[in-house]
Amino acid sequence: MLYRILDYAHHLLEQSIHPGETALDGTAGNGHDTVFLSKLVGDKGNVLSFDIQEQAIESTHDRLVENNIHNVNLIMDNHAHFEKYIDEEAILGGAIFNLGYLPGSDKTIVTESASTLEAVHGILERLKKKGLLILVVYHGHEGGQEEKEALLKSLSKLDQKQYNVLRYGFLNQVNTPPFILAIEKK
Numbered sequence: 003m004l005y006r007i008l009d010y011a012h013h014l015l016e017q018s019i020h021p022g023e024t025a026l027d028g029t030a031g032n033g034h035d036t037v038f039l040s041k042l043v044g045d046k047g048n049v050l051s052f053d054i055q056e057q058a059i060e061s062t063h064d065r066l067v068e069n070n071i072h073n074v075n076l077i078m079d080n081h082a083h084f085e086k087y088i089d090e091e092a093i094l095g096g097a098i099f100n101l102g103y104l105p106g107s108d109k110t111i112v113t114e115s116a117s118t119l120e121a122v123h124g125i126l127e128r129l130k131k132k133g134l135l136i137l138v139v140y141h142g143h144e145g146g147q148e149e150k151e152a153l154l155k156s157l158s159k160l161d162q163k164q165y166n167v168l169r170y171g172f173l174n175q176v177n178t179p180p181f182i183l184a185i186e187k188k
């Protein structure tokens with residue numbers, strides 16, 4: 003059976019993030035991935051979850067309360083500034099970004115290549131060995147194509163001695179289907 007895109011992203015994270023670790027959600031949105039990461043790291047771990055949009059922060063906050071979750075630091079800031087919120091020595095067990103806009107919300111507030119790439123390269127420095135950074139790339143919206151191209155260009159240049167970079171997606175789906183870019187630190 004082939005995993006759907008979001009199921010595959012979660013499957014990969016499940017394999018690589020362990021209880022007690024610190025995980026990062028670069029795009030909290032409605033909080034689905036934040037809740038998923040919170041369960042993987044458990045009570046002894048913690049999750050840093052970022053979004054620039056108040057509506058997303060509120061929606062994620064409500065989901066955390068509903069699920070009685072207390073190990074998440076929900077931060078209203080650009081994910082490119084993530085270093086401000088972690089200890090100098092901290093190592094990340096894994097991270098996920100769902101790119102694009104918040105479903106059901108303002109479609110002009112979207113992730114952008116410059117800040118996405120700044121965050122991605124910073125996180126790779128902090129990622130544990132064998133850790134994964136997952137990007138779910140939605141690119142059908144305005145600006146999405148540019149972000150997709152910038153990511154493919156930058157990530158395909160990562161040194162293969164240090165990183166494995168996987169692309170996973172369906173070739174025969176209509177309407178610019180999303181795909182996954184998964185970066186594993188060797």
Ligand SMILES: C[S@@+](CC[C@H](N)C(=O)[O-])C[C@H]1O[C@@H](n2cnc3c(N)ncnc32)[C@H](O)[C@@H]1O
Pocket residue numbers: 028029030031032033034035036052053054055058079080081082099100101102103104105111112113114117118
């Ligand atoms: C596709 S949604 C995320 C969906 C989310 N993972 C979920 O499970 O519901 C993308 C989110 O990224 C946020 N965003 C856009 N640019 C950002 C940035 N530079 N830093 C942090 N969040 C950003 C948007 O506000 C939006 O909520």
